[in-house]
Amino acid sequence: MEKRKSTRKGYVTVYMPEHPRAYCGFVYEHFLVAEKMLGRSLKDNEDVHHLNLNEKDNRSENLLILEHGQHTRLHNFMKRHDLYDVFRNTGDNxxxxxxxxxxxxxxxxxxxxxxxxxxxxxxxxxxxLIEKKANRPTKEELESLLKTKNKVEVGKLYGVHRTTINSWLRDYDAM
Structure with a gap:
């Protein structure tokens, strides 16, 4: 059974004393996932970046392998443009x-x-809102359309939901 723990910085580590990057027997889980993705060991100048900035999210689709300088430039850019909250919230959908x-x-x-x-x-x-009102059919056009089509079909013609058709009918006192 795999021995895992979290560090003070929030990263997940796995007990694997034989790994070349192990420290006190533990290696970062995101290193292991990245190496599996690459099919080789990480190079000394490679870093693993968490796209959503959640250090516990070690899914392969959340990891990006970068050269150390690229990783530093990425974080400097994010800091300069105040993007940390954007990336964190993107990860939370x-x-x-x-x-x-x-x-x-x-x-x-x-x-x-x-x-x-x-x-x-x-x-x-x-x-x-002004544009939407301008594209609204007249009462007569709407009543004529509803003789041959249902509200969903009429809604699709005007790019609106069927409940909007109901609102139009109420506005025209046609319900």
Whole structure:
């Protein structure tokens, strides 16, 4: 059975005294995973970076093998641009980069329940609402469409959910 423990810095270690990088019999688990990924031992000038900055997350898809200088430059860049929280939250699936639904600019957003993270600013949100209202069918067009299509199909025509069709009908006093 494998003997494992965490260090004070949060890294997971595995008891493997025969490993060339072992210290007091323990080697970092992320080193072992990286070596398995590479199919060889890590070189002295190679570091293993945790993409989501969670030192306990040693899944292969979370690890990146870099030369020491590249790893240092990466952390300097992250520090200079204040990106540590972005990467941590990305790992927790809380932070996403997406396009503003109005202007198409890329924005980094923390996921919200109310959808307030779809726009880069209040002006874009207001422009989006104006544009959506302008693309709304008239009462007569909507009633005509609903004679041959269901609300889901009409919603797809206008890029809205079927509940939006219900709201339009209520606005037009057509329900």
């Amino acid at each position: 809380k932070y996403h980069v997406r396009e503003c639904e109005c202007c198409g600019e890329y924005i980094g957003t923390v996921l919200s329940v109310d959808g307030s993270n779809k726009f880069c600013n209040q002006e874009c949100y207001e422009n989006y």
